Each structure stands twice: as structure tokens, then as C-alpha cells.
Amino acid sequence: MTAPSGSPRTDSGALSPPVQVSGPSSPSSLPTGPTAVLRRIGGSALTVFPIALSGTVFGWTTDGPTTTAILNRFVERGGTFIDTADSYAGGRSEIMIGNWMRERGNRDRLTIATKVGKSADNPGLSALAVERAVKASLQRLRVSHIDLLYLHIDDESVPFDETLLAVDELIRAGDVRYFGGSHHTGNRLFEARIASGQLGVAPMVAVQNHYNLVHRDEYEGDLARVVAQLDLGVMPRFALAGGFLTGKYRSRADLERYRRGPEAAPHLNRHGLKLLSTMDRIAERTGTTVTTVGLSWLLSRPSVVAPVVSVSHSDQLDAVMAAPWTALSRHELTELDRVSAERRTQR
Template sequence: MNDSQAPRGGATAVSTAPVVLPRRLGPSALQVYPIALSGTVFGWTADGPTTTAVLDRYVELGGTFVDTADSYAGGRSEIMIGNWMRGRGNRDAITLATKVGKSADHPGLSAPAIRAAVEASLRRLRVDRIDLLFLHIDDPGVPFEETLLAVDELIRAGDVRYFGGSDHTGERLLEARIAAGQLGVAHMVALQKHYNLVHRDEYEGDLARVAAQLDVGVLPRFALAAGFLSGKYRSRADLERERRGAEASRYLNRRGLRVIAALDRVAHELGVEPATVALSWLLSRPRVVAPVVSVSGPQQLDAIMAAPRTPLARHHLTELDRVSA
């Protein structure tokens, strides 16, 4: 969806639809909105006024779940989100997630790196706690015991409420759970993973089975495949016109275009945008709690926030499963 395009459903379709209920994140006490707004572009391609407009529109449409990382725009994403929350006075209404492990200042998942990274994130975000801390990498060079003890210390201190993993395999998630049990410390309640209609194999299968076994809540990232599943890239010319075209180019093939055609059919039948349908499909998958979605402008959020209010019929799901298999 181009920023200049008005979604078929529009704000009216969103506002008149049923109320969206929060979803419980794994075994935690967190009840989160089923669309997480990513801060990936804040401070990078989105300047201050754009970031504020995006965050304001997200909340206006009912959103309460904001996800960022200490490495996004060298920490500027956290600063901009923190300034926005302070200016709006809405910290307690927001479920706040950030990640550590990739920043240039505090790389890796050693105990000193985790402690320093979280302290820096708390300062940039201007908060006294992080609701959900993600290990942004799997750092096999550091024993899980060291990482888990460091995170548990932060949880006991009240700096972090819960934590999860990112890019961890099913085997590594099991290793972490066993180590946490042996140590008697907090365990992961969530997992962020690359997962969408045109990128299914990495999550589905072994990792999905482990997530179910461990009762882990799944937050799919790259939920719209760098914008490809919004339908904005249908030719090489489309790729060349957009900044993120290079990221989406891997999907511009026969299979990808079959998926787009199916999204078009379902979207037309329901009177919504293809992006809405793609996210609704994710929300129908087992263990999925909230796709993590990035936007470049507030006008894109109408279609995205319509997804939890747009349940797909069985024949819609069957068609999308078939063309994306």
C-alpha cells in the first residue's frame, strides 16, 4: 500500500467494527493488543514529526503495544518513543517492548552487556521498567546460564517484567527452558520470528511445535514481507521506485504473485486492503499473539489496524494456505 493511497475500509470501517480484545502473551500476565507497532524506522527514515504522527494514530485506532530495540537508529528510536510517552503522559497505557544484544555500545548477551544495555534503554525511554525485553540475538558464545541469571536479576529488581527470544531455534529454546528450570529463574514467555504468508518454513514445523510445547507467545516480525504483502510491489518498476524495494525483491516471483492475487481476491470480497488480509491470516495461526508491523506514515495504519477486526472465513484461510504453501 502506497502512503498516498486511502485504504478501502478507511477509518470509518475500523471505528464501526467490533471492539478488539487483547491477547494474553504466553504464560505471562501481559494482555497485549494484537498488532504491535514496530519502531524500526523511528529516527531512521521517519523523522520526529512523522514518528509522533504514527504513534498518535496507532493509539487513536486502539493500539497499546509498541516494540523497539536499543540498536534501532543507534538508540534514537527509543529516545523518540520515550519522548512521545512523556509528552502524552501515557506510559501506563502502553505495553513497551525493547531488545538488547545488537547495539554497538553493548553487544552480545553477557551479563555485563545485558545490564548496561537495559540501563541505557531505561534512560533513553525515560521509564522505570520495560514490560517485555527481547534477546535480539542468540549468542552461543555466552552460556545460557549467564544470560538467564542476568535477566532474572533485572526482573527481580523490577527493571524488566518479562522476556523473550528472537532468532532462537527450537532446540535453543528448549535448552534455555531446561537451564531456567535448573537455575530456578524466569523463563522466556515470547518469541519474535520472521513469519508471514511468503516466509513460512522458518517458523512452521519444529519451531512451531516447540513454541506450543513451551507455551510461548509468538510475535511475527516482517509480517508484511517488507511491504510486499500490502500489494505495493507487483513489477520490477515498483521495486525501483521504493526505498525498501530491494528487501521485497526476493518475493517478486510466481509464488509471490500468486499470493498477491489471492490476497486481492479475499480483500475485494471483504472490502478491505490486502495488508489487512495478510495480517488477519497471521492472527489465525496457532500461538500467534501479535504481528509486529512497521509503517512509514500514519495513513498506512488504517489497513493494518483493521486486521484484528477482520476475521477470515474458512474458505479464505484455505485458499491462502494453498497458494502460499
């Protein structure tokens, strides 16, 4: 997807280059098209609305009508970037997204990302597994090409050369446009870039990693430095910490009330509640929600392109899609940094 060029946002460090276009005066009056600050994914030509809708629950905890309602609301609110995997609900997620795109006739207006390496039918990242997995994903998605293919695992049993050559063949054939990594360490990303250069094949342009206000250490060390050096676009997964950063888990009773309670449980402690209290105050000042504040913080981080967010109901998207329009002040960002860092050092 393309858009006119513009000035990059510089709230906090060097961000993935966005493409500036007009937007509403407040998050409560969201537009119905992709008129947000689009961001470019690493060194690729892909520019996307800075929220990626995850298909992880499609065909698993959400049925067909609910999935369709979520997808419809996402694009109506300006979304352009959909993220899934061949292993999500045994491939049903890809099928549901593919059927929806075919019915809406909107494939050309979307950026589609999927992942290979974890499916039961084509596990691992051998050349044969990658080729078969991508062909199967193309059929389920009912598309001619995948915009962004992730290696869903770091399969150290297969030489990087073999995987990289297989992906490059798919890129040359037009089945894949760009690719990235997931669950890869900084050292492994460097190895992949060196191997790509030696082989003369396409390099990774993106990485999807676990990153949010209560899970920062994994990314903010060596991985962040490597990402910057290699000009990779970052798509944080678990962006809302299993729902904890939506603010709906404040007690043990809340954990028992919701399906995803166990995912949020590790964060329900004194420090987690202090962070939520800080987010509550910022949400009140900005006229938004805890969800919006958590995602806006992520969007202020260096190299972050689009947090990957999963919702179970379409009405949950309003708070999610407000994040790109909510520019937190430097003071608010510093406050969130301080409180979340305090949680890390004192837990």
C-alpha cells in the same frame, strides 16, 4: 495492561488466549480505544492489542514529526503494544518513543517491548552487557521498567545460565517484567527453558521470529511445536515481507520506486503474483485491503499474539489496524494456505 476475560477465538487451531471485548461491525469503522480482541502473551500477565507497532524506522527513515504522527494514530486506533530495540537508529528509536510517551503521559496504557544484544555500545548477552544495555534503554525510553525484553540475538559465546541469571536479576529488581527470545531455534528455546528450571529463574514467555505468507518454513516446523509446548507467545516480524504483502509491488518499476524495494524483490515472481491475486480477491470480498488480509492470516495462526508491523506514514495504519477486526472464513484461510504452500514447493 489488563482487560476483562472472555472467550478465545478458534478460527484455526489453538491461538494465544485473547480477551474478548466489543468492537465495530466492520473494519472500516475502527474504534478510538483498545476495544479489540486483546491477546495474552504466552504465560505472562501481559494482554495487548494484537498488532505491535515496530519502531525500526523511527529516527532512521522517519523524522520526529512523522514518528509522532504514527505513534498518535496507532494509539487512536486502539494500539497498545510498541516494539523497539536498543540498536534501532543507534538508540534514537527508543529516545523518540520515550519522549512521545512523556509528552502524552500514556506510559501506563502501553506495553513496551525492546531488545538487547545488537547495540554497538553493549553488544552480546554477557551479564555485564545485558545489565548495561537494559539500564541504557530505561534511560532512553524514560521509563521505570520494560514490559517485555527480547534477547535480540542467540549469543552462543555466552552460557545460557549467565544470560538467564542476569535477566532474572533485572526482573527481581523491577527493571523488566518479562522476557523472550529472537533468532533462537527450537532446540535453543528448550535449552533455555531447562536451564531456567534448573536455576529457578524466570522463563521466556515470548519469541519474535520471521514469519509471513511468503516465509513460513522457518517457523512452521520444529519451532512452532516448541512454541506450543512451552506456551510462548509469537510476535512475527517482517509480517508484511518488506512491503510485498501490502500489494504495492507488482512490477520491477515498483521495486525501483520505493525505498524498501530490495526487501520485496525476492518475492516478485510468478508465485508471488499469484498469491497477491488471491489476496486481492479476498480483500475485495471482505471489503478490506491486501495488507489487512496478510495480517489477518497471521492472526489466525496458532500461538500468534501480535504481528510486528512497521509503517513509514500514519495513514498506512488504517489497513494494518483493521486486521484484528477482519475474521477471514475457513475457506479463505485454506485458500491462502494452499496458494502460499504451492509457492514454497514450486519455487
